Amino acid sequence: MRATVVDVADVTKSFKIHYERHQSLKERLLHPRTGHSEEFVALKDISFKVEEGETVGILGHNGSGKSTLLKCICGVLQPTSGEIRLRGSLAALLELGAGFQLELSGRDNVYLYGTMLGFSKKRVDQIFDDIVAFSEIENFIDTPVKFYSSGMYVRLAFAVAVNVNPDILVIDEVLAVGDERFQAKCIDRIRRFQQEGRAILLVTHSADQVRALASRAIVLESGNMIANGPVAESLRIFREHLLGDTPSNVVNESHASDVHIDSITTPTGSFDVQSGASVHFDVHVTSATAYSGNFVLEIFSRAGVLVSRSDAQGAPINLRPGHNTIGIDLPNVPLLDGVFDINVGVLDPRGSNVKAWSEKVATLQVTYGGRQSGLVELDASIRQA
Amino acid sequence: MEYPSSSEAVHEGLANAPVRVMSARVKLGPRLVNLWNRRELLRNLVISDIRIKYKGSALGLLWSMLNPAFTLGIYYLVFSVVLKNGYPNYVIFLFSGLVLWNMFQNAVFAATGVIVDRAGLVKKVSFPREILPLASVGSAVIYFLIQICVLVIFLFVFHHAPEWNMIEILPITFANVYLFAATVSVVMAAFTVYMRDLKHLMEVLLQLWFWMSPVVYSYSNSLATQLGTHHIKLLYFMNPMALLVLTFQRTFYVATSVKSTIDGHVIHMLPTWAPSSFLYLNLAMLAIMIVLFLVALTIFGRLEGNFESEL
Numbered sequence: 027m028r029a030t031v032v033d034v035a036d037v038t039k040s041f042k043i044h045y046e047r048h049q050s051l052k053e054r055l056l057h058p059r060t061g062h063s064e065e066f067v068a069l070k071d072i073s074f075k076v077e078e079g080e081t082v083g084i085l086g087h088n089g090s091g092k093s094t095l096l097k098c099i100c101g102v103l104q105p106t107s108g109e110i111r112l113r114g115s116l117a118a119l120l121e122l123g124a125g126f127q128l129e130l131s132g133r134d135n136v137y138l139y140g141t142m143l144g145f146s147k148k149r150v151d152q153i154f155d156d157i158v159a160f161s162e163i164e165n166f167i168d169t170p171v172k173f174y175s176s177g178m179y180v181r182l183a184f185a186v187a188v189n190v191n192p193d194i195l196v197i198d199e200v201l202a203v204g205d206e207r208f209q210a211k212c213i214d215r216i217r218r219f220q221q222e223g224r225a226i227l228l229v230t231h232s233a234d235q236v237r238a239l240a241s242r243a244i245v246l247e248s249g250n251m252i253a254n255g256p257v258a259e260s261l262r263i264f265r266e267h268l269l270g271d272t273p274s275n276v277v278n279e280s281h282a283s284d285v286h287i288d289s290i291t292t293p294t295g296s297f298d299v300q301s302g303a304s305v306h307f308d309v310h311v312t313s314a315t316a317y318s319g320n321f322v323l324e325i326f327s328r329a330g331v332l333v334s335r336s337d338a339q340g341a342p343i344n345l346r347p348g349h350n351t352i353g354i355d356l357p358n359v360p361l362l363d364g365v366f367d368i369n370v371g372v373l374d375p376r377g378s379n380v381k382a383w384s385e386k387v388a389t390l391q392v393t394y395g396g397r398q399s400g401l402v403e404l405d406a407s408i409r410q411a
Numbered sequence: 412m413e414y415p416s417s418s419e420a421v422h423e424g425l426a427n428a429p430v431r432v433m434s435a436r437v438k439l440g441p442r443l444v445n446l447w448n449r450r451e452l453l454r455n456l457v458i459s460d461i462r463i464k465y466k467g468s469a470l471g472l473l474w475s476m477l478n479p480a481f482t483l484g485i486y487y488l489v490f491s492v493v494l495k496n497g498y499p500n501y502v503i504f505l506f507s508g509l510v511l512w513n514m515f516q517n518a519v520f521a522a523t524g525v526i527v528d529r530a531g532l533v534k535k536v537s538f539p540r541e542i543l544p545l546a547s548v549g550s551a552v553i554y555f556l557i558q559i560c561v562l563v564i565f566l567f568v569f570h571h572a573p574e575w576n577m578i579e580i581l582p583i584t585f586a587n588v589y590l591f592a593a594t595v596s597v598v599m600a601a602f603t604v605y606m607r608d609l610k611h612l613m614e615v616l617l618q619l620w621f622w623m624s625p626v627v628y629s630y631s632n633s634l635a636t637q638l639g640t641h642h643i644k645l646l647y648f649m650n651p652m653a654l655l656v657l658t659f660q661r662t663f664y665v666a667t668s669v670k671s672t673i674d675g676h677v678i679h680m681l682p683t684w685a686p687s688s689f690l691y692l693n694l695a696m697l698a699i700m701i702v703l704f705l706v707a708l709t710i711f712g713r714l715e716g717n718f719e720s721e722l
Contacts, residue, residue: 041720097719101433101537104716110433116537124535129463138459141452142538 029113031194031225032076032099036108039069039094068094070249071108076194079223081216083236083257085264086246092229095246096120096198099227114193117143119184126183128172132163135171136186145190153189160211161185181208188215195219198229213239233261237330257330258385265371265383284314285345285372287384299359301394301403307354309370311382313345317372319381323354324369325361325390333366333401342375360403363394437712439705445539452538456546460521461553475554476561479506479513486627497671497678498629500664503571504680507663508626508656510558511584515592515652516617518551522596523603524610530722540715541708544600548593562663576686577662583693584658590700591651594707601714604721624652625660631667631679651696657681658689 043064068091076082086092097103099110100118125139136157140150150157158167161181163174171179188195197216216239219226228240236243236257243260245253245267253263288310299305309321321343325333343352368390371383398404437445446453465471483505491501498504522544526533529543566573603609625634630653638644648654660681661667667681684692 042717098433102533102535103719104433104437112431112433113429118537120535125532127459127463129466130459134459134462138455141449141455142532142536144449144452144538147451147455 028077028079030075030111031078031113032227033111034072034074034095034099034108035110037069037072037095037098037105037110038067038107039091039098039103040065040067040106042066068249069098069105072246072251073108074244074251074254076225076227078193078225079220080242081220081226081228081240083240083243083260084227084229084246085231085233085236085243085260087231089248090246091249092246093198096196096227096229100196112194115144115190116194116196117187117190117192118196118198119187120196120198124183126171126179129170131170132158132167132174132182136167136182139183139186140190143187143190143192149190153191157182157185157189160189160215162208177205177208184212188212188219192224194225194227196227196229233264234332237261237326237332239330262383262385265380265385285317285319285382286312287370287372287382287387288312288349290368290370290384290387297388298391298393301362301392301396302358302360304355304357305359305390306356307368307388309352309354309387311345311350311352311372313347313350315347317345317381318342319345319375320373321352322369322371322373324371326367326369327401328365328367331401333361337373343372345372359392361390361392361394362396362398362400362403363392364401366390366392439709439712442539442541442708442712446541446545449539449542453542453546453549456542457549457553460546460550464550472557475557479509479558480561483509490627495673496628497673498680499669499672500569500571503565503569504629504660504664505627506562506565507659508624510555510562511588511656511659512621512624512626512652513558514551514555515588515595516621517554518548518592519595519599519613520617521550522547523599523613526600526604526718527607527610527722534719534722540718541597541600541711544596545593547600548589548596551592552589566663571663572665573663574661574665574686577658577689580658580686580690580693581662583690583697584655587651587693587696587700588655590697590704591655594700594703597704597707597711601711601718604714604718620650620652623647623650624656626656629678629680630657631681635679635682651700654692654696658693661686661689 043066072095074082084092084095094103096118097120098105099112100116100120102118102120125142126135127138130138133154136154137147137150141147158164161178161184163178163182166174166178171182174182195216216226220239226239228235230236240257242255243253243257243264244251245260245264247267252267253260291308291310293306293308319342321338322335323337324335327333366389367386368388369383369385370387372381373379374381394403396403432441461472465474468474470477483502486505486509487502490496491498525543525547526540533540533543565571599609599613628634634647635644638647661684664680667683668677668679670676671678
């Protein structure tokens with residue numbers, strides 16, 4: 027049986043927003059009860075569980091409460107009501123290097139940060155070399171961290187957090203650190219964590235990351251949990267709420283749900299395609315009003331890797347009221363054999379707002395007879411120069 | 412993708428792992444257990460605290476001795492040489508009280524602003540927050556131990572024997588001053604988050620507090636009679652530092668009455684209480700201090716819930 031490692035039960039967190047902050051004694055004495063404050067509820071009755079080995083994505087826009095939830099789980103914040111039960115050790119990557127002391131050397135900071143995350147000196151001793159190797163700053167480990175570049179700083183912090191091998195790893199938007207090679211290394215390490223059966227909580231507003239890494243996703247919207255389920259389902263709800271919840275910059279646009287993606291078909295009726303062959307899709311879209319926007323096609327591998335995202339390339343799609351058909355031509359499909367998921371969507375012309383989205387609207391079955399392996403066919407010719 | 416399939420990396424089940432609960436209020440029991448579990452962090456914070464303090468200074472840790480030595484020198488000059496108080500072995504008398512006072516002052520002074528100063532950490536990393544002020548107290552303990560060594564050297568140099576019957580009380584006195592400093596530190600650190608003035612107020616308050624403790628002057632010679640006639644002896648001893656300083660002076664300075672170095676008349680330096688009285692008083696205070704410390708942790712627990720939004 028797999029144990030529940032994170033059990034969030036009816037957690038509510040509210041903050042007092044001070045409009046005037048009286049923080050000095052004089053101000054407090056002069057204005058004992060003025061400086062009105064307002065209660066702001068950042069999280070409302072959130073409940074969910076995470077089991078060993080699960081990777082759960084927590085999605086939400088800025089201000090949806092996802093960081094607050096994470097801070098509650100990590101113990102930085104205490105919930106106003108409800109409780110969170112944790113089993114096993116936890117390491118959080120909330121802000122990399124927040125615990126570092128600038129004057130101290132990298133070595134001292136590794137020990138300080140390690141113990142701050144709750145691990146013993148003995149454990150840090152054991153993994154010290156791994157940490158240094160992972161962070162790639164061997165030559166500077168005895169230099170005070172104030173002389174580090176920001177990249178080195180962040181790499182060292184990340185290296186500590188992942189190498190202490192916590193039972194629960196919490197990651198908050200920090201995968202954007204370092205160069206691409208280091209990022210790949212981080213993703214690699216996260217996958218290893220998954221294989222070892224550790225639980226991961228991944229907070230992000232990137233649907234791609236969730237799709238690539240998570241087995242389940244939770245969607246937060248102004249403090250409420252509006253979805254908790256399989257990634258595809260949660261992403262659909264996340265996208266739908268992108269529509270319903272119109273940010274201030276698109277107030278005057280027609281309401282989103284008047285555009286709807288009905289289905290996707292092929293002339294042959296089959297989504298099986300030979301690698302290198304051409305394929306044509308018809309996307310059937312119903313619109314209540316005339317609408318001019320952008321159209322997006324995404325192709326994902328079954329492992330959740332985005333193979334390609336393409337759009338109408340500046341030429342707007344003009345939807346008429348009623349039924350519309352949008353044609354997509356893919357000449358010489360360069361995919362190798364495998365199953366690929368197709369997402370399509372209608373976006374506003376700036377591409378910042380989703381009008382309609384259909385997740386996994388079809389699966390493309392590609393067969394390939396050649397000798398290449400991987401995702402795409404390359405026209406590589408290899409010979410001795 | 413290929414992964415090393417090392418068996419040691421395979422994650423063991425967690426079904427029997429202990430459960431940690433985060434809720435609105437952490438009870439005192441779990442709070443103490445949590446503190447104990449994180450003692451290694453406390454140790455590391457103390458070490459890094461001391462390292463940072465003397466980083467880049469040529470004399471380093473020697474400053475923790477030089478600093479009180481200068482203070483000692485100034486007080487000696489003013490009170491013994493200029494004002495001619497006539498206390499024999501005044502340096503020993505001064506030093507035995509000053510080590511104790513320094514520990515208290517260093518701890519409280521450093522701890523008062525520590526949560527505010529380390530806001531970046533408090534807002535981002537989870538650990539029992541009371542460890543920060545306790546680490547300030549821990550650093551003060553280290554300086555205290557160094558100064559105690561210097562005091563012992565002084566005793567050798569001046570051929571001045573301590574009161575051996577009192578030595579066994581010192582650990583209790585030390586526990587008292589530790590707990591008292593920790594109590595004040597933990598409470599002040601938490602309140603300063605809400606009222607930043609406390610940091611400045613504390614500076615002034617500590618000066619007043621210093622002169623209300625019998626470090627520089629002799630309690631029996633300067634104050635006891637007046638306090639007695641006004642019936643405010645008890646009030647004076649409401650300051651725990653008073654008894655603790657007297658215990659240290661009685662142990663290291665020993666003599667309760669001495670002959671003035673100026674005119675040879677008898678000066679009552681210290682109360683003539685028996686060592687057993689000091690023992691019982693210190694034990695009673697220990698009980699009070701333990702309660703106060705637990706109360707301080709409870710207060711801290713009430714206040715820490717909003718640290719994140721106040722910092």
